[in-house]
Amino acid sequence: MPYQARLKTGEARKRPKPTYRVTNAHAYNRSLKRRGQLNLYCPSGDLRAPFINRQPYVPGVSGRTPAYTNAYIELIYTYYRLFGWGMRQITGFMQEYWRLRALDIDVPSFGQLSDRFATLSVTVQ
Numbered sequence: 219m220p221y222q223a224r225l226k227t228g229e230a231r232k233r234p235k236p237t238y239r240v241t242n243a244h245a246y247n248r249s250l251k252r253r254g255q256l257n258l259y260c261p262s263g264d265l266r267a268p269f270i271n272r273q274p275y276v277p278g279v280s281g282r283t284p285a286y287t288n289a290y291i292e293l294i295y296t297y298y299r300l301f302g303w304g305m306r307q308i309t310g311f312m313q314e315y316w317r318l319r320a321l322d323i324d325v326p327s328f329g330q331l332s333d334r335f336a337t338l339s340v341t342v343q
Contacts, residue, residue: 251310266323269293284334286326291334294326298335299342305331 224231240246269290274282298308305328312325326334 247306250304250306251313253307253310265319265321269323285324286330286334288338291326291331291338292340294331295335295338295340298331304328305335 223229269287271283271285271287274285276283294308294312297303297311298305301308301311303311309325309328309331316323316325
């Protein structure tokens with residue numbers, strides 16, 4: 219094979235390998251989120267309270283508590299690991315999930331998810 223001979227001699231490729239760039243990042247992010255849309259059944263009930271902190275500012279305490287509870291981040295992390303999708307797809311999945319259930323529950327951005335996933339104390343086997 220000619221490529222194996224090139225590997226042994228260290229010779230460069232005759233034609234450079236093509237590289238691709240994202241030219242419209244906003245549309246690209248939106249399409250990745252849309253790719254992660256899937257529906258799951260969950261029993262009815264008040265789902266907003268366990269996921270969103272209603273009072274991010276606590277009187278007498280310095281700083282702000284996170285807007286999203288650890289339980290909510292762990293739920294998203296479970297789907298993230300279960301499906302093996304990227305964070306943008308999981309964000310899109312959760313947005314679609316809450317929209318179909320007619321619930322006004324915010325979803326953290328994929329950048330915020332990255333930061334929160336790094337601080338989770340969940341062990342994966």
